[in-house]
Amino acid sequence: MKMKTSSAIVSNDLKALSKKLRREFDIVANDIHSPQRFQWDWWHLPGRYTHLRTPAATFFTDELHEELATALIAYGRKHLGCQNISPMWLSNYVEGCEQRLHADRPHGPWAFVLSLAPEKRNFQGGETMILRPEILSLWNQTTVAGKSFEEEDIVERIPAAFGRLIVFDPRLPHGVSRVSGTMDARQGRLVVHGWFTQPQPFVEGPLSTKAANQSLLAFDEVMGSELQDGVQSTGTLAYRMEIDRKGTTRKVTTLASSLTSANVEQTNREKRRLLAVVKKHFIGWKFPGAKKPSSLTLSLSIGN
Template sequence: MGSNVHMLGQKTSLVGRQPVRSLPTANPLPAAPTCIRAVACSASGKRRPVEYVSRQDIVGVLPEGKASGGPAPPPQHSRSGGVPPSVTSAGATRGPQTRGPPAEAVADPAEDDDEEVGEEVGEEGEEEGFGAARAPDWDPWTDPEVVEALKEQEIPILEELTSATHIIVNDGFLPEADARALRGVFDRRFADPRVTHPERFLWDYWHVPDQYTLVRTQAQVYFPEELYNRLEDALLSYGESQLGCRAISPIWMSYYVDGCVQELHCDNPHGPFAFVLSLTKDWEQREFSGGETMILQPGVLNYWRNYEPRKGLELQQLVTRVPAPFNRLTVFDPRFPHGVRQVHGTRDPRKGRLVLHGWFTEPAPFFQGPLEPADAEEALNGGLAPLWDALEGISGLVTGTLIVRVRISGRDGSVSGLEWLADTLVEVPNHDRAAAEALLEGRVLPRLRALVHNEVRDCLTAITFPTVPSGEDSVLTYPIIFE
């Protein structure tokens, strides 16, 4: 898919980034080209080209009145109450005129093909009515009447196979003993403000005017090694099993007291998923206000498509606020503008907002089980070749991360199950332009998220992998990055 779809997400490293351990149970695939191209495969393994429904097909199944936009609207009146004159393409005005058939369509009344000429003019008028009645971003697949008519005529409708999720909340993430041990280290070192020891001087007061104010340190140097390793293992295991990411960035720990804040910003270069693990005690009884993670809502990022002129908006309709109770892991899409609400109240670090945070990184395909990656590489690359051709047509129209897990039978090499681990795909504004161009060409652009889901499923489930002597199943986690 040109340079817009990648099998391995190549992300910019953080300043001062330290190597982190990948889970030893996962075997990475041998190095492969970072650009992947795509084709649609059916479950039988045959190539299935992407099909577009023509505009005429949609018009043909629309209920009466839909194609022309229904009853004619009342005439538009000027302030003086009269009907405004129409405007020519040259900008001059003229009075209302009745449009007649083109000169070449006027036939001799004596000829026998009058009805054919009339039908041609009627069809042309219906076509123009459809184009005039529908905005370029009109999606026929969400129009209930159109959907019903398409089903009656057995025209396939692609459905989304998973929902986009940009915020994931996991309460009770760590074993309770580990979460309390981490918090206990922090509390003991701040218990007596008059006692000085080296650990009290590990903190950086980070202040960037009008952007960041907080106090931070590196978790790896702050906590005892054994305790830190358990924290890191828990995050790595979660990233592997739920997000298809085999590494994490260095883990920061930050506390927020009166005046601390993070204004809205985006972290998309750092990794496909950001995380915040709260060690804040007694959130509901906290001695400060603010401190929630703020994430701009999708409707704000696509504001004019959802604009309602008679409806006002306030903070709760513009920003999602995620509280930070003790031992909650919040994972979110760092491409969305986000921040931390300013903290007002306590100046005691032990009573402020305390969190661990960073990014899940390095989405990469890898196997678990007896199937050797080198043995599976040829089947995987050959089976995925059709996918890249199929997705070529939507290059640049979607962005985000799609991570899939498939179970491979060790006895016959077939794919026996497919699971969607993560989906942050969104349609970019260029989709509106592409939809308009499709209408002009007599096509209707499919729902892009649904198209991607179906192509990925059909192609992956059609691959036959090598068998293994033990007959034991293997699991492949496969990420696709749309940039």
């Protein structure tokens, strides 16, 4: 069996919150006289998008919308090194709805889709589709010589399971497979979606912003000299530095990476090289001591 590459980060961290969101949707959807029902836009651009959509901020109560935004921002800070999110959409896909393959540029370094579709899905399709990096090696003899080829070899399909959060690089061609099987909005592929934005340094703990900024300024210089010959891949990488009470960086972890190029081996080499530069700088850097440990999350945008 061929190993296929996944470009998506999949999480169930927001499942409990998804139940609250679904409850608010159901209250409106089950009340045939609710004024909230009149706000849906039939978003139909032939050959591109067909679905119902509405701003999440106007559909959900302020409290729940705030809770959702806070949870997503916390997720972005922890896992992606992004400080904020774009305004969110609530979309619903019933019979015939779809999104054809497209890329979102420059909405933000990461896109997200949170599924609020019913636990028991009665529709077919509605998967998030993302083009796999294997498309880049289509003409490699090892890929095509004498081997069968199916769509799944180049397109990843992730079902809209309830409470599932999908995060992916929106520069990759992606879409939503055509939904069939229901005309009932309560049975449709209901999703909240948007983009993580503002890749900026983020400190958790007592480490002062001034001390963090000094290390980051020096790091810019290191990056300039270490990478004089350039990096061929482009994308966003997030790292977390764990700093102990004495101000020593104990651990550097890569959180998420969308670094990519037409040459997979070269991208892997460049990822290793960037991590080595980050480790060398921050592990050698002396931060001021503090009463408690801190962590510094850094997001690097390469060639974007």
